[in-house]
Amino acid sequence: xxxxxxxxxxxxxxxxxxxxxxxxxxxxxxxxxxxxxxxxxxxxxxxxxxxxxxxxxxxxxxxxxxxxxxxxxxxxxxxxxxxxxxxxxxxxxxxxxxxxxxxxxxxxxxxxxxxxxxxxxxxxxxxxxxxxxxxxxxxxxxxxxxxxxxxxxxxxxxxxxxxxxxxxxxxxxxxxxxxxxxxxxxxxxxxxxxxxxxxxxxxxxxxxxxxxxxxxxxxxxxxxxxxxxxxxxxxxxxxxxxxxxxxxxxxxxxxxxxxxxxxxx
Amino acid sequence: xxxxxxxxxxxxxxxxxxxxxxxxxxxxxxxxxxxxxxxxxxxxxxxxxxxxxxxxxxxxxxxxxxxxxxxxxxxxxxxxxxxxxxxxxxxxxxxxxxxxxxxxxxxxx
Numbered sequence: 001x002x003x004x005x006x007x008x009x010x011x012x013x014x015x016x017x018x019x020x021x022x023x024x025x026x027x028x029x030x031x032x033x034x035x036x037x038x039x040x041x042x043x044x045x046x047x048x049x050x051x052x053x054x055x056x057x058x059x060x061x062x063x064x065x066x067x068x069x070x071x072x073x074x075x076x077x078x079x080x081x082x083x084x085x086x087x088x089x090x091x092x093x094x095x096x097x098x099x100x101x102x103x104x105x106x107x108x109x110x111x112x113x114x115x116x117x118x119x120x121x122x123x124x125x126x127x128x129x130x131x132x133x134x135x136x137x138x139x140x141x142x143x144x145x146x147x148x149x150x151x152x153x154x155x156x157x158x159x160x161x162x163x164x165x166x167x168x169x170x171x172x173x174x175x176x177x178x179x180x181x182x183x184x185x186x187x188x189x190x191x192x193x194x195x196x197x198x199x200x201x202x203x204x205x206x207x208x209x210x211x212x213x214x215x216x217x218x219x220x221x222x223x224x225x226x227x228x229x230x231x232x233x234x235x236x237x238x239x240x241x242x243x244x245x246x247x248x249x250x251x252x253x254x255x256x257x258x259x260x261x262x263x264x265x
Numbered sequence: 266x267x268x269x270x271x272x273x274x275x276x277x278x279x280x281x282x283x284x285x286x287x288x289x290x291x292x293x294x295x296x297x298x299x300x301x302x303x304x305x306x307x308x309x310x311x312x313x314x315x316x317x318x319x320x321x322x323x324x325x326x327x328x329x330x331x332x333x334x335x336x337x338x339x340x341x342x343x344x345x346x347x348x349x350x351x352x353x354x355x356x357x358x359x360x361x362x363x364x365x366x367x368x369x370x371x372x373x374x
Contacts, residue, residue, distance in 0.1 A: 046372040055366040169267035197347040198300040230356045
């Protein structure tokens, strides 16, 4: 389905690419014929057809298939969500480097355009697939399925899914991930959770990033944590600094526990 | 705007179920706690429906109010605020209604 014009058929605007080396120039074919074979007759009797169907049923079905596929191979997929610039890619670079040989990791990068993040991840030595959503503002279960096929992560490994930087839309789309991690940085404003409640309510873990900058910014940590707790009383929260390393041991421990759960399932 | 993807799902699901129509009207249920903006749905519907059997169809949207049950004070109450808190201060709630995202029916010509 085309996110640009809404025509049906192939998901023409989403591009899934295994990033390995320099970016080739590719032609962007984006033609969509729109036939109009039907006439509109008005003042015509109608009949009501009951459908009673969940709008996101198709996505949720694909998400369930992804979850099953991940569980079969004991692969843990972590869906990372945040606003743009919260430090997701820096956190991933650091995490992959810190985990080193202890843990096989690979990454699915979601961005509207460019391979910039994928190339940063690639330079850590990790395998990475870039999904460019074009006009799309979030990843969905079908994109994750395509990304996993391209990535082919080994059994028992860890896959990070870096969603499109956006605190609104990604919250609504189940990818079939093992867990959701929402990142908020101290440069964003402590009231973010109240402004974007849907996102924080879906989180399994919230990382409060860039805490090394707390002396320089006006950020009320207690208020932020209280707002998150109100939205989701049982959510785990960890303060971290992806650049300085604060709190990353706890983050690694959380990942290890999640991975263990995937293997035991 | 995730509403575009939501509308694409709606149009796909209807075309899959009833073929090329033509469809005179679509009835949706979009709960007030669903995180979906009905004005955006209406805006996108005209664009996505173009060239399909839903082109020109009327869009009827029911918006059920939110209801929640508080596990602490065991009270059921109406709730339309996405920051979900009971009057007793607890956030430990079961959402009973308001998160619906459903295609209810279509009127086929």
